[in-house]
Every structure is written in structure tokens, then in C-alpha cells.
Amino acid sequence: TPGIRPLIAGNWKMHGLAADGLALARAVAAGATAGADLVVCPPATLVAAVAAALAGTPVATGGQDCHAAAKGAHTGDIAAAMLADAGARFVILGHSERRAAYRETDPTVRAKAEAAIAAGLTPIVCVGEPEDDRLLGRAEEVVADQIGGSLPPGFGAAGGVVAYEPVWAIGTGRTPTEADIAAMHAMIRARLVAAFPAEGAGLRILYGGSVKPSNAAGIMALANVDGALVGGASLVAEDFLAIAAAA
Numbered sequence: 001t002p003g004i005r006p007l008i009a010g011n012w013k014m015h016g017l018a019a020d021g022l023a024l025a026r027a028v029a030a031g032a033t034a035g036a037d038l039v040v041c042p043p044a045t046l047v048a049a050v051a052a053a054l055a056g057t058p059v060a061t062g063g064q065d066c067h068a069a070a071k072g073a074h075t076g077d078i079a080a081a082m083l084a085d086a087g088a089r090f091v092i093l094g095h096s097e098r099r100a101a102y103r104e105t106d107p108t109v110r111a112k113a114e115a116a117i118a119a120g121l122t123p124i125v126c127v128g129e130p131e132d133d134r135l136l137g138r139a140e141e142v143v144a145d146q147i148g149g150s151l152p153p154g155f156g157a158a159g160g161v162v163a164y165e166p167v168w169a170i171g172t173g174r175t176p177t178e179a180d181i182a183a184m185h186a187m188i189r190a191r192l193v194a195a196f197p198a199e200g201a202g203l204r205i206l207y208g209g210s211v212k213p214s215n216a217a218g219i220m221a222l223a224n225v226d227g228a229l230v231g232g233a234s235l236v237a238e239d240f241l242a243i244a245a246a247a
């Protein structure tokens with residue numbers, strides 16, 4: 001989108017021990033070019049170390065989830081302020097793997113996004129339709145509902161990021177057609193402008209789902225695609241950097 005600086009976010013998921021995670025983060029920082037903002041989202045155990053290793057580089061660090069509460073009796077969970085304290089600037093929320101495995105609903109994701117913003121983090125809120133909804137022709141309706149339910153009022157002012165990730169495209173090597181991506185992103189843009197009149201036109205909408213160096217340029221060139229959320233390919237520094245170079 002003209003005037004929007006692209007964001008390329010790497011979702012490492014549950015990959016990375018200290019040695020390989022730090023090596024990956026350093027390799028990304030060493031190859032970072034000026035054309036896009038970069039963020040890597042390591043597992044929670046590595047957020048502090050990766051953020052420290054990336055200090056002074058243009059690459060930011062993010063978490064992969066946070067709890068909606070500021071603190072409390074939530075064994076195993078991590079508060080947004082803890083991520084910020086560890087050096088994170090972003091947090092991925094409502095990833096389809098969490099919506100599926102932990103039954104995260106739109107209201108849950110919205111509460112988490114609110115907590116993230118309160119802690120000074122930029123939320124990257126994921127939306128995306130399961131394959132049966134795509135086949136039944138209701139993908140845009142499903143995603144519009146997720147947008148309506150998952151974004152808190154402060155999302156626009158906080159510079160929140162939306163990631164459109166069709167569930168069936170994640171880790172499968174399959175992607176929607178470029179026309180389908182463009183149509184979905186145009187719908188999301190319209191919803192953002194309606195919900196956040198002051199900021200909606202400038203918020204970043206990422207595409208995610210089997211983004212690779214080979215398809216990145218075509219996808220990144222589409223209207224209203226302002227970067228990518230990258231899973232598998234973010235674990236290989238040269239692939240992640242090649243995607244960033246295509247943005």
C-alpha cells in the first residue's frame with residue numbers, strides 16, 4: 001500500500017533452542033536491508049535473549065501469544081508486560097494454531113490485544129478462514145466476523161497489525177490465488193477504515209500462509225498487502241531475508 005512501510009514477521013512457533021535461535025536471529029540482523037521492518041517471534045524462552053542479541057539492530061522481537069490479564073494465577077501463561085519487559089515490541093495473537101488447539105475465540109483474542117496495547121506492544125492479530133468456508137464461498141464473511149470480534153477499540157491508535165492467514169494455507173505449501181488474496185485484503189482494509197477512521201488506511205495488513213521466496217514478490221505486490229507473516233520459511237535466515245527483499 002503506498003505510504004505504508006512493509007512489515008515482515010517471522011513466527012518461529014515451537015522451534016529453537018538457545019544456540020540455533022540466537023544464530024538465526026543474528027543471521028537475520030546481519031542480512032537486514034532497509035526496505036522493510038523486520039520482526040522475529042521466537043518461543044517465549046528465547047524472547048529475552050533474542051531481544052538482547054538484536055539490540056541496536058533494525059530487527060525487532062515479538063512474542064507468539066500473551067495472556068489477557070496483567071498478572072495472576074495463570075500457570076504457564078505470560079503477561080504482555082512480561083514480554084515487553086523481556087524486550088519484545090510485538091506479539092502475535094489469535095494464530096489459527098491457538099484458535100484451534102486452545103479454542104481461542106474472538107473475544108479472547110480481543111482481550112489479549114487490549115492487554116498487549118496496554119503493555120506497549122504492537123499486536124499482530126491473525127484472522128483466516130478454514131478450508132470448508134473457502135469452498136462454501138463464505139471466506140470473506142468468516143474473516144469479516146473475526147475482524148469485527150478480535151480488534152479492540154485502541155487497535156488503530158496503537159498501530160495494530162492484521163495478519164490474514166487462511167488456515168488451509170498454513171504450512172501446506174498452498175496459497176490462495178493472488179486475486180483471492182487481493183479481494184480479502186481489500187475487504188479487511190474497508191473494515192479497518194470503518195472501525196478506525198483516523199488510522200485504518202495506514203494500518204498494516206500482512207498475508208501469511210506458505211509464503212516463500214518464490215511466491216513473495218507476487219503476493220507483496222498486491223494492493224493492501226503490507227508485508228508477510230512467515231512460519232516455516234522464517235526458520236531459514238536466507239529465505240526470510242529473501243522474502244523481506246521482495247517486499
Ligand code: PEP
Nearest residue numbers: 170171208209210231232
Ligand atoms: C504461520 O503459521 O503464521 C505461517 C504463515 O506458517 P507457514 O509460513 O509455514 O505457512
